Amino acid sequence: MAQQVAERFYQARKRFFEGLSNKPKKKKPYKFLSLVYPESGWRLSNTREVGLGKNRNKRKARLLSKIGFFTLIIHRELPEKQVSQVCVKLEPSGRIHVIFLVEEPEAKELPSKEPKRAVGVDLGITRLATLSDGSFLENPKPLERSLEGIRVLQRTLSRKRFLSKNWLKTKRRFAKHHERVKDFRRDLFFKLGALLVEEYDLLVLEDLNVQGLIQKSETKRRRLRLHDSSFSVLRAVLEWEFLKRGKTVLALPAYNSSRECFLCGGINQNLTLEDRIFHCPHCGFTLDRDLNASLVLLKRAGWVPPFQCACS
Numbered sequence: 001m002a003q004q005v006a007e008r009f010y011q012a013r014k015r016f017f018e019g020l021s022n023k024p025k026k027k028k029p030y031k032f033l034s035l036v037y038p039e040s041g042w043r044l045s046n047t048r049e050v051g052l053g054k055n056r057n058k059r060k061a062r063l064l065s066k067i068g069f070f071t072l073i074i075h076r077e078l079p080e081k082q083v084s085q086v087c088v089k090l091e092p093s094g095r096i097h098v099i100f101l102v103e104e105p106e107a108k109e110l111p112s113k114e115p116k117r118a119v120g121v122d123l124g125i126t127r128l129a130t131l132s133d134g135s136f137l138e139n140p141k142p143l144e145r146s147l148e149g150i151r152v153l154q155r156t157l158s159r160k161r162f163l164s165k166n167w168l169k170t171k172r173r174f175a176k177h178h179e180r181v182k183d184f185r186r187d188l189f190f191k192l193g194a195l196l197v198e199e200y201d202l203l204v205l206e207d208l209n210v211q212g213l214i215q216k217s218e219t220k221r222r223r224l225r226l227h228d229s230s231f232s233v234l235r236a237v238l239e240w241e242f243l244k245r246g247k248t249v250l251a252l253p254a255y256n257s258s259r260e261c262f263l264c265g266g267i268n269q270n271l272t273l274e275d276r277i278f279h280c281p282h283c284g285f286t287l288d289r290d291l292n293a294s295l296v297l298l299k300r301a302g303w304v305p306p307f308q309c310a311c312s
């Protein structure tokens with residue numbers, strides 16, 4: 001154990017001096033939650049198939065290591081010989097992840113296909129995602145909905161003696177709560193990504209500066225909602241799904257994308273955050289605010305979709 005701490009400190013210091021990361025911080029012992037094994041020091045045994053149908057690749061195995069054994073569910077094929085590192089990570093909620101680091105010779109580059117169908121996606125707080133085809137996904141705001149429970153747990157935690165058994169127990173319940181919110185979001189994002197990648201070859205997104213948005217927000221509620229929407233995670237998931245299938249993702253500068261008129265390109269300077277409807281002062285074009293923004297993105301990417309205005 002002490003050897004591990006020394007090794008990690010050495011690695012962190014090296015990375016810092018190479019300019020790769022921030023200055024290493026002192027870590028409190030109760031926050032030390034992971035354990036790294038090099039090539040040796042671990043072994044898999046009792047591997048057997050457990051998955052059915054789509055999950056046929058799932059295997060159950062037993063990881064034998066110096067601190068005991070874990071029963072694992074393996075989600076994908078794993079070349080056991082090429083594993084260079086195994087990390088056993090204890091999540092604050094008590095869930096354990098075992099991460100196998102595999103060195104691959106060279107990532108296969110999928111040939112990018114010529115995109116045929118493109119979609120613009122505008123991310124927002126009211127509607128999490130608005131597609132340029134007119135459909136949208138409401139923002140489920142998972143964190144905001146579970147806030148009451150979080151408050152109760154926070155209060156319980158503050159009454160416990162720091163680092164006592166009961167404190168640790170409550171801390172774990174607290175972490176579980178947050179983990180559920182996180183899992184819900186990830187699941188939702190992956191489902192949205194799967195739907196989009198099924199339909200489209202090119203995804204046009206805004207290159208949002210989320211940290212900047214959060215800092216600029218005036219109300220606490222807006223900041224919370226921005227955090228709750230996890231735009232960065234959403235974008236990462238969508239990009240991952242598209243690139244995995246050799247499709248393209250374009251991230252365009254977000255500047256004025258919701259103020260610009262899709263039809264004539266004029267800028268509506270008076271549009272505020274509360275306006276749900278975009279009305280162009282130059283040509284009179286009127287459309288849902290988020291839908292207009294997603295169409296503007298598509299237009300900026302050089303894809304002007306056929307558009308019939310319902311109002312004219």
Ligand SMILES: [Zn+2]
Nearest residue numbers: 261264280283
């Ligand atoms: Zn206009």
